[in-house]
Amino acid sequence: VPAGGYSYSISCSNGSSSLSDTVYVNVAALPALNVSCSASPNPANTNQAVNFSSTVSGGSGSYAYNWSGACTGSSSTCTNTFSSAGSYTASLTVTSGTQSNSNSCSTSVTQQNPTVNLTVNGAKLINLATPANYTLNWNSTNANACSVSGGWTGSRCRAGPNSTGS
Numbered sequence: 001v002p003a004g005g006y007s008y009s010i011s012c013s014n015g016s017s018s019l020s021d022t023v024y025v026n027v028a029a030l031p032a033l034n035v036s037c038s039a040s041p042n043p044a045n046t047n048q049a050v051n052f053s054s055t056v057s058g059g060s061g062s063y064a065y066n067w068s069g070a071c072t073g074s075s076s077t078c079t080n081t082f083s084s085a086g087s088y089t090a091s092l093t094v095t096s097g098t099q100s101n102s103n104s105c106s107t108s109v110t111q112q113n114p115t116v117n118l119t120v121n122g123a124k125l126i127n128l129a130t131p132a133n134y135t136l137n138w139n140s141t142n143a144n145a146c147s148v149s150g151g152w153t154g155s156r157c158r159a160g161p162n163s164t165g166s
Contacts, residue, residue: 031058037103052092085109
């Protein structure tokens with residue numbers, strides 16, 4: 001029934017008398033459906049989970065969610081992880097009764113700075129007598145490749161050992 005005011009009446013008789021009664025119904029319009037969303041964290045680092053969340057009001061109070069774009073799903077929140085730096089936008093459409101409304105939210109994803117740790121026999125500095133045997137160990141994060149200089153040359157994988165000596 002559309003929004004508005006309605007009256008309903010009934011009259012009944014038995015041949016010698018009659019009686020009437022009336023009721024009134026006011027049907028209020030549904031409040032407008034409002035949809036917004038946000039991304040957290042923003043900005044985010046590569047390979048960090050980003051949560052897209054919705055804020056919805058109005059409508060019938062029952063909501064159907066549809067996320068698309070940078071995140072896909074059908075609940076009030078949507079989570080995704082991005083392996084490359086850039087800007088990512090998720091679009092949200094919410095339906096409530098006969099109303100539908102959309103909005104979008106974005107996050108900026110940045111590449112984390114690389115880290116590296118190099119040790120020799122587990123320390124930063126050691127003193128050895130010749131002939132010396134020692135092991136260089138290293139690990140890195142957020143790096144695609146590593147190159148070396150000094151007493152060794154070339155490229156290395158992001159983590160590993162390198163034994164040296166006689």
